[in-house]
Amino acid sequence: MSKQQSKKQQKEEQVKFEKIMEMYHHGNQEMAKYLALQAMENYIKSLMKKQFSTYVTKYFDDLLQEGYMAVLEGLETYDVKRAKPTTFFRFYIVHNMTEYITRFVNESTAHYQKNNQLIRQVERKYEKNHKEATDADIAIELGMNIETIKATRKIDGKTLNHIESTDNDFFSNQMEEKSPEEIILESEKRKALADKINSLPEVERVVLKMHFCEQKSQREIARETGLKTDEIRKSKERGIKQLRMRLKNDYSVKERNQEDDISFLEEDMSDAAMEMLDLL
Known part of the structure; x- marks a missing residue:
């Protein structure tokens, strides 16, 4: 897609969301929710693949539902005149998906146990030098996605930057x-x-x-x-x-x-x- 086509598409999406938000606040709210989810679906899927590539194949449907819920949660406070929909909803979506991975996946899988062992090795390395490893430090050391590091450490309450x-x-x-x-x-x-x-x-x-x-x-x-x-x-x-x-x-x-x-x-x-x- 060319730059000009991309700009045209973004403009069309912005206009579409203006109509959706008008309907949400002054018309058929349920229909507005449906249209908002429809408009955001491809973006939600792209975030799933980019931010949670380790989990997206096995937990595709669940992550997609978390993304949908994030959009619905954010609709009430979204101001279409202040930010593009992808800009505004991005953090809601990533937040919900991270919470899902933490609650329902990592706590009960062998995958979590393996990741936790690797993380502990890095933490001990930093401790020997009287330092505390951040999520970013560990992600760099292990070559892993930082969302995976954050989710794994959060279970034990050790992460320096978890959502709660x-x-x-x-x-x-x-x-x-x-x-x-x-x-x-x-x-x-x-x-x-x-x-x-x-x-x-x-x-x-x-x-x-x-x-x-x-x-x-x-x-x-x-x-x-x-x-x-x-x-x-x-x-x-x-x-x-x-x-x-x-x-x-x-x-x-x-x-x-x-x-x-x-x-x-x-x-x-x-x-x-x-x-x-x-x-x-």
Whole structure:
């Protein structure tokens, strides 16, 4: 498909969803739900194959149902004027599928036991160096999908960035030994950052998460969201600018100059990259 054809298709999908949401809020809600699922079905399937390739063959129907439920759950709060449907529903869909894998697959299979043994080997390796392995560290070491790592570790409550964590947990990464006062201040700053990220407009929030959390390039973000690369760049800049302005009223951030402020922000976001993925 050419770039021009792709843009035309995205525009048609956006127009289609505008009509669906109008029907959902002011017409036949059940019909709107049916049409929304129909419109999102191919995208749900593509996420299944991309994010859960290990499970998609055996659990295809169950994962598809989780994707459907995610779309239905998100319809009430979806604003078609603020974000494309694939941009908005992506995190709902991945969240539900990850929960399914954790609850009904990994807890009772030999596959989980094997993965858990491999993960423990990596964890022990890091422990010998007085470090704690993140999901990203283990995924790189084992060459496995990070969703598989997260699901497996979550069962034992060891993952540093699982979905049921509070916002503060997402920013509790590896830390050098610090005084109690420094640890408290660090925790407060990271909690403030998590809160401010969640308060951003939809597009800026999604772009920042995909860029910093999933380490995706602008081209990859454009392909998955339908946004133009220039729009992605501007959204990232707007998001960081808004975060900087909002953080200026918190803690020691307001004592920093703008250049230091940006450094503080991007350093925190980079350190917590993989841990920010599930902030929704």
